[in-house]
Amino acid sequence: GAVVSQHPSRVICKSGTSVKIECRSLDFQATTMFWYRQFPKQSLMLMATSNEGSKATYEQGVEKDKFLINHASLTLSTLTVTSAHPEDSSFYICSARVGLAGGPSAGELFFGEGSRLTVL
Amino acid sequence: AQSVTQPDIHITVSEGASLELRCNYSYGATPYLFWYVQSPGQGLQLLLKYFSGDTLVQGIKGFEAEFKRSQSSFNLRKPSVHWSDAAEYFCAVGHNTDKLIFGTGTRLQVFP
Numbered sequence: 001g002a003v004v005s006q007h008p009s010r011v012i013c014k015s016g017t018s019v020k021i022e023c024r025s026l027d028f029q030a031t032t033m034f035w036y037r038q039f040p041k042q043s044l045m046l047m048a049t050s051n052e053g054s055k056a057t058y059e060q061g062v063e064k065d066k067f068l069i070n071h072a073s074l075t076l077s078t079l080t081v082t083s084a085h086p087e088d089s090s091f092y093i094c095s096a097r098v099g100l101a102g103g104p105s106a107g108e109l110f111f112g113e114g115s116r117l118t119v120l
Numbered sequence: 121a122q123s124v125t126q127p128d129i130h131i132t133v134s135e136g137a138s139l140e141l142r143c144n145y146s147y148g149a150t151p152y153l154f155w156y157v158q159s160p161g162q163g164l165q166l167l168l169k170y171f172s173g174d175t176l177v178q179g180i181k182g183f184e185a186e187f188k189r190s191q192s193s194f195n196l197r198k199p200s201v202h203w204s205d206a207a208e209y210f211c212a213v214g215h216n217t218d219k220l221i222f223g224t225g226t227r228l229q230v231f232p
Contacts, residue, residue, distance in 0.1 A: 004163060034220075043124070043222040044210070059219075093163070097217055109217045111156075111163035 002028045004096045006112035020080045021115045023094030029074035030096035038091040050077045084119045091116050122147050126223035133201050134231050141196040141226050143211030153194040154212040206230045
């Protein structure tokens with residue numbers, strides 16, 4: 001199947017710094033990517049929907065100035081956690097949706113491996 | 121409210137035994153239902169999905185799931201579990217693949 005790669009897989013940072021997480025679709029074009037947050041023993045919570053070339057759509061309760069999302073190309077979306085604090089420590093997962101011209105997998109979601117953020 | 125419930129946090133089975141993972145949902149419209157599997161260090165992988173038609177859905181790796189509208193359930197089954205099936209399993213509901221709502225997951229442990 002299609003491959004989605006996240007980088008870094010783990011990151012530790014000091015409180016107050018900003019961290020960028022990349023999500024790349026390696027072998028297909030993704031006009032839409034999604035960012036999720038997963039707390040221990042809880043489900044994935046959708047944070048935002050990222051559309052190539054336009055502003056991201058954030059879910060209720062997610063601070064758009066805190067979690068900056070950029071989807072500058074059809075294969076890359078980035079999530080920047082600005083001025084990170086310990087409560088931002090979590091597992092962040094992205095997914096990418098195959099475009100309608102993507103053959104048998106059109107419309108299907110493929111997930112990255114996740115990025116574990118620890119803020120000290 | 122829209123939600124997905126996976127009642128079993130952790131299940132342990134012997135290799136070769138049958139498996140059923142439960143999933144119940146609450147959704148206002150006709151649901152699109154999914155089962156994903158997550159192995160350590162890997163992303164979620166789609167096992168199967170139900171959009172319409174036959175309520176018994178076949179997926180990859182020998183898994184199947186049955187949609188029961190009257191019970192708001194979409195339980196995942198496998199007749200004979202392999203050690204490589206040990207992983208975290210997530211049920212999800214949504215409208216197509218937009219705004220998927222995930223359950224809390226069921227961790228499957230397989231003993232030889």
